[in-house]
Amino acid sequence: MAQSLTHAETALPADWRDLFALTKPRVMSLVVFTALCGLLAAPGHVHPILAFSSVLAIALGAGASGALNQWYEAGIDAKMKRTANRPLPAGRLDPQTALQFGVGLAAFSVFLMLFASNWQAALLLAASILFYVFIYTMWLKPRTPQNIVIGGAAGAFPPLIGWVAATGGIAPLPVLLFLLIFLWTPPHFWALALFVKSDYAAAGIPMMPVVAGEKSTRRQILLYAVIMAAAAIVPWPLGYTGALYGWTAVLLSALFVLLSIQVGTRTTGEGDLMRPEKRLFAYSIAYLFILFGAVVADHWWPL
C-alpha cells in the first residue's frame, strides 16, 4: 500500500550514526574520564563490573544531556558554521526522534546508575542532566553572558558522581575536583568564544566576547585562570592529595596561567589568526585530562 504512505512514513529513518553524533561524543570523552578518575580516586574497592556500569551510566547521562541540548538548540545551531552540519540543523534527523532519544537515554542512565550503584549517585546524575538541560540550555545560555560560569556546574558533576557511586557519600576532595572543573570552564569556553565570536553573534547567543567585548573577556579569562590554578593546587596543602598530584598541578597550572597571560594581555586586529586563543583552548583540554590522571596516580602510587 505504498500509495497510502504519509510523508512521515516515507521519511528516511534516522541513521544510528546521527543518533550517536547527537550525544556529543567528544564532550562525552572528557566526562567519562573525569567520572572514572573520581571513582578510582575514592577510598575502598569497587567491583569492576559495578565501576564500569556506573561510568557507563554517567556517559549515557552526558549523551542524553547533549542530545536534549541539540534538540532545543537546533535553530541556533543552523545559524553557526561550527554546528550547522549537526544531524538536526542539517535535516538528517527529525526533532521528535531526537527528543524521544534524549529523554529515553536520560531515564535509562539514571535507572542504570540506581541499579549498579546507589540512589545518591542516581539522584546526582538526574540533577546534573536536569541542570544542564533546564538551567543551562533553556534558561541561562540564551539570556546571560554568565551562562558558561553558572552552567559550568553541569560539566563539573561527573567526578563527584563517580566518587559518590563508589562510596555512597561526599567528601572534600571530590568537591574540590568539582570546583576545579567549575572554575576551568570559563577560561576554556571563553578562549573558544574568542575565535568563534562571529558565529555566536550571528546566532544571537550572548557569549562574553559578544556582549562585554574582547578586552573584558580576555581580562576575565586571566582572572579565572589564576583562581582556577589556586583551586587546582589547594588539595595538596590541605592534605587531600600527595606530592605527585601537587607538583603536577603546580607545573600544569603555571603553564595554564602563562598561556592565559598571553591571551589576557593582547589586542587583536582584523584578520588575526587567534593562535594564542586556540593554543589555550587546546591546552585547557589536555590540562584537565592530565590533572585528573594525576589525582588517580597520586591515590594509587603516592610519592
Add this chain to the structure above:
Amino acid sequence: MTQEPNQEPFDEAEYRRRQRSRANMMAWMLGALAILFFLITIAKMQIFQ
C-alpha cells in the same frame, strides 16, 4: 500558477538499509545490556554474601 513542492524521490533501498542497520544496532545493544544486567546482578550477589 501553482508549483509542485520540491520532494525528493522515495529511495526504498536506502530506507530498508537504514531500517536494517538500526535494527542490528538495537539487537546488539539489547544483547549487551542483558549481559551487563546479568553481570551486575552476579557482582551484587558477591558483594552481599
